[in-house]
Amino acid sequence: MGSDKKEKINNQIETEEFSVPSPKLLLPDKVLSNSASSIYYSGVDEISVKWLYSPHTITALIILLGIFIYSAFFFESKDTITNVKYGFFVVCFVFILIGIQQFRDGPFIRPHPAFWRMVLSFSIIYLLILVFMLFQDKNDMRKLLGYIDSSLGIELPEKSYGDNCDLTYENLKDQVYDIFVLAHFLGWFGRALILRDYWFCWILSILFEFCEYSLQHLLPNFNECWWDHWILDVLTCNWAGIWLGMKTCKYLEMKHYSWRGFNEIETAKGKLKRAAQQFTPHHWTKFEWGFTTSFRNFCGVLLMLFFAIQLDLNGFFLKYLLWIPSEHLYVTLRLVLLAGASAAGTSEAYRFLIDKSCKKLGTQAWVTVAILALETIICIKYSKGEFHEPTPKRIIIFWSVVFGCLAIFALYQFVFTPLFKKSSKDDSKDKNDMTSKVLDNEPFELKPQEVSTDKKKAKKNKSKKNN
Numbered sequence: 001m002g003s004d005k006k007e008k009i010n011n012q013i014e015t016e017e018f019s020v021p022s023p024k025l026l027l028p029d030k031v032l033s034n035s036a037s038s039i040y041y042s043g044v045d046e047i048s049v050k051w052l053y054s055p056h057t058i059t060a061l062i063i064l065l066g067i068f069i070y071s072a073f074f075f076e077s078k079d080t081i082t083n084v085k086y087g088f089f090v091v092c093f094v095f096i097l098i099g100i101q102q103f104r105d106g107p108f109i110r111p112h113p114a115f116w117r118m119v120l121s122f123s124i125i126y127l128l129i130l131v132f133m134l135f136q137d138k139n140d141m142r143k144l145l146g147y148i149d150s151s152l153g154i155e156l157p158e159k160s161y162g163d164n165c166d167l168t169y170e171n172l173k174d175q176v177y178d179i180f181v182l183a184h185f186l187g188w189f190g191r192a193l194i195l196r197d198y199w200f201c202w203i204l205s206i207l208f209e210f211c212e213y214s215l216q217h218l219l220p221n222f223n224e225c226w227w228d229h230w231i232l233d234v235l236t237c238n239w240a241g242i243w244l245g246m247k248t249c250k251y252l253e254m255k256h257y258s259w260r261g262f263n264e265i266e267t268a269k270g271k272l273k274r275a276a277q278q279f280t281p282h283h284w285t286k287f288e289w290g291f292t293t294s295f296r297n298f299c300g301v302l303l304m305l306f307f308a309i310q311l312d313l314n315g316f317f318l319k320y321l322l323w324i325p326s327e328h329l330y331v332t333l334r335l336v337l338l339a340g341a342s343a344a345g346t347s348e349a350y351r352f353l354i355d356k357s358c359k360k361l362g363t364q365a366w367v368t369v370a371i372l373a374l375e376t377i378i379c380i381k382y383s384k385g386e387f388h389e390p391t392p393k394r395i396i397i398f399w400s401v402v403f404g405c406l407a408i409f410a411l412y413q414f415v416f417t418p419l420f421k422k423s424s425k426d427d428s429k430d431k432n433d434m435t436s437k438v439l440d441n442e443p444f445e446l447k448p449q450e451v452s453t454d455k456k457k458a459k460k461n462k463s464k465k466n467n
């Protein structure tokens with residue numbers, strides 16, 4: 001009996017010491033913000049369809065080995081270009097599969113955390129392609145793109161939108177039926193969903209038009225009529241996209257989110273509706289960037305504006321320098337990839353900027369910034385020998401005034417205003433202390449300087465009397 005009791009006690013101690021509790025799934029509000037990993041969110045509050053959220057690592061490995069065996073023994077091609085293409089695509093597929101299996105979850109869980117891990121994997125592949133492009137000559141890159149796609153590698157005709165600026169029905173019709181009108185609307189609708197701030201979107205919209213004005217001497221594509229810039233772009237397409245995007249944000253912000261398990265729903269219609277809702281947000285966070293609240297936020301918002309502008313400008317310059325038509329699939333794929341990367345990256349950047357306990361920038365935000373910075377560097381490198389017209393003086397003066405105003409505003413808002421508030425607060429505190437002592441008939445001591453001046457006055461009066 002005694003030995004049996006000892007064994008039970010020992011077993012109980014062992015289970016208490018070495019048993020690992022099942023991890024508790026956390027919602028975004030409950031994620032511990034005191035650690036660097038708080039930028040990640042991997043919690044799913046309801047997992048009724050278990051196979052959908054299982055890792056499937058063995059299945060993925062079997063599929064991968066099957067692809068390797070097929071490629072080694074059944075795929076035969078003597079064409080070098082075909083072999084290079086298939087080899088590159090399989091390398092990308094393997095990397096994406098590893099990323100889906102092994103990367104950390106991002107800030108979003110809909111439609112599935114694996115989807116955002118896949119977006120991160122694609123982003124890293126694109127970053128590596130840009131690193132390769134950095135070490136190539138632009139002529140070699142044009143030839144390489146021509147090998148990959150025979151429709152590329154051909155110099156594009158210059159297209160200008162500002163040749164005939166008469167405000168006529170025919171001109172308006174030509175501009176309205178241009179593909180860029182729909183692209184403007186959808187682009188600003190997406191930006192509004194990503195940035196979630198009216199002022200941010202409007203500043204970005206107007207700023208981009210000024211950038212187009214400033215770069216007209218480099219890219220003929222930016223040479224547009226005044227009414228195309230301000231009426232068709234800013235006041236029509238951009239405004240409509242921003243308005244609809246912010247209305248969508250408001251709806252998602254006010255919406256009551258209550259998720260039921262898929263297996264808890266009895267009707268087929270309810271299950272179908274729940275399956276469709278899987279592609280809607282799990283929750284919605286309103287962004288308040290606080291541009292003027294602190295110098296950190298001020299610099300962060302300026303950097304966000306810079307990279308948002310560069311996302312568009314880099315696309316135009318890369319198309320021009322590498323001879324890629326606007327309607328080509330590469331242009332669309334780049335925009336789709338950077339839209340997904342920007343959505344997750346902006347959420348991570350916002351948390352890093354606003355939450356002081358978050359000490360680490362999210363992986364997707366880090367990769368997205370690296371992509372946009374590297375694209376800018378490549379555009380500058382490939383621009384050598386392409387543009388011969390000097391920058392007009394009015395453009396230099398305009399941007400000098402803009403940056404000067406930003407510097408003056410930063411000094412006023414974050415240096416002089418806090419000093420003025422502090423000094424006025426100290427003065428009011430001293431006055432309040434003195435008046436309270438007078439009202440209470442309490443003696444108050446003079447400052448050392450005041451005492452010394454009173455003594456000097458008394459000595460002078462005494463010497464005058466003696467004389």
